[in-house]
Amino acid sequence: MLKGKSQKELLKLSKRIIQPLLPNYYKGQGGKVVVIGGCEDYTGAPFFSCQAASLIGSDLSHVICEKLASPVIKSYSPDLMVHPYLYELTNPEVSNYFSPSDIEKFTAMRLEDIISKDFKKFDDFIESKILPKVLQLINRGDIFVIGPGFGRDSLMFKSMIKIIEQIKVVNKPMILDADALFLVSLDPTIIQNYEKGILTPNLIEFERIGNKFNLKSILKETNFDKVLEVTSELSKILGGLTIIRKGDIELIVNGDDYLVNDMKGSNRRVGGQGDTLTGCLATFVIWSYHYNEGYWPKEAVSEEPELRNKDSLLLACFAASGVTRLASSKAYKNSGRALQTSVLQSYLGEAYSELFDNEDFVKL
Template sequence: MLRNRTQKELLQLSKQLIQPLLPTFHKGQAGRILVIGGCEDYTGAPFFSSHSSALIGADLSHVICEKVAAPIIKSYSPDLMIHPYLFDLNNPEIQLTTDEVDDILKIPIEKLIDSNQPKLTSIIDKKVLPKIQKLLERTDLVVVGPGFGRDPLMLKSLIRIIEEIKVLNKPLILDADALFLISVNPGLIKNYPNAYLTPNVVEFDRIAKSLKIESNFNESDLQKIIDVTTKMSKKLGNVTIIRKGGKEIIVKKEDYLINETEGSDKRVGGQGDTLTGALATLINWSNNYNANLWNIDSKDKEKLSKEEANLLACYTACAIVRVAARKAFKKYKRSMQTSNIHEFLGETYSDFFDNDTYLKL
């Protein structure tokens, strides 16, 4: 079992998941990652997620965001592809009157999410989904939630987008406001084993309560955290849970791994978004590994099952981000920001997989 391995053994084992750079591959085969998020107030989160996936090694990194956010996110980097396909209630293109907007805003978010809103449905059907569906079809993996916000039209759009992703059976990572959506309507991803949830302590507690799972426990009680996370995974139909905290608890059904890699002494807003991008690239590579996209020298190598490969990919992503954060903190101390972590993602990746230099983890 993977959980009986040491950290060095896990990282050594994960080397076979790293997609090689072969002249026979064409652009896109090492990952076409799509991040859906970003609104007027939050533009950094989708950038960090998409940028992280590219720095780890994805070929193509896309962002679908709200129209106002698009030029801002574009200004951060020319390397990402930005698609302004989402609308919030205040966008003049959707032609809602002030009274209609005010009426919608009076509805509590929790009630609005579960209610039928013909006007919003019409906007989503005509203006949002046609463009997004085309991009979803040619994407390998989707991240939803970073910087999404809680605008009613945006959240209603996200519900429909998640349903489309499920129809296409694409791997789906949920973070931030997408996790809020799941806490209100857990059925949205229930029994979808291709889903990966990345809750922090607060988000985890919110989802646990919605599932009527007891979550009042001491954070130092590791076995209790594992048990509750396992229960959540099963109750949601065997989705993968990456519970963030002092240690990442990575669970799918009965299987779990614990990432205890030393990270930064400082926490910064955006580090979770960096993690979702790293997860996206490595989970996609683990799926390519299981699809035999490249020839794997089986001599002296242990063949991993799909679930083992996916768990190991999550573990490795967590380890890379933690070590990159540690390196950034060593250089910048209290002034460290998420962009500084990104400076060290490539170097950390090389330490793990190119140089055979295993850091003291």
């Protein structure tokens, strides 16, 4: 149904999966997004992801972060709910559970060894101190963004694995980005064959994951057909996951199905732009699930058949990419090289309205 559609036609189709604001809805039905990430050193990434989800239209937006990162993230905005449930090994509270020699040993270990081996002390700490609180939000949330600002601390990484496993148990969609993609490059089985998983790698992150399966390098490849071939192959190897390969274009692939978003964005690269995309993506994706589940009445008469589940998901990815790119373009026009992610996010509402609230679409 989507094959051969123009960018403008895809945007028009995307409007069908945007959840309407009906008077009988109660708070939360518009989407409950949970961003899991943020350590002491990296507090901006989870904020930008969660804030973007909220600005696009999710009803409730949560951040689960490292305890020391929580006060910082809370200070950015009162609009988000911030939960200090994670711990790095350097957190002073951890010394009550681990000896100095344990902390020194785990800190020095390679992440490959940390994730491939069982450590009872890690498991006991995570299952007693972290998971009981995190599970409450896993049960309440609709969709999860995992990885922004997570860092590479060994206790945090082990916690990430446990959290991903629990999300798979409740069978809810999740988006893996940033440090979660590094985890996938070390152990793809953590997400392999989970069809509700979405990966959002940039060129380098894609290359790392592809190398794990000995796929041909496309880091410097300019031939679109070859890039598509390898991206499609990786999607199939991973068991039908959706991959958004970021770059000068966004290539959105699920098996043999794909969309391309080449709308004008900004050549300015600044930390937080990718996090903005994942936040927008979370809201659009959960709306696509709600569309499939019949949250609102479909038109009695439609010129086109009802969207397939896979098509609605691809359109959600396309819409998120489009609104992020347009906001980036508008922000760059205003700020030039001084563009920062906070400025980009101030244009998300305007970009959304231009693409989806009007009949006249932006020039592509």
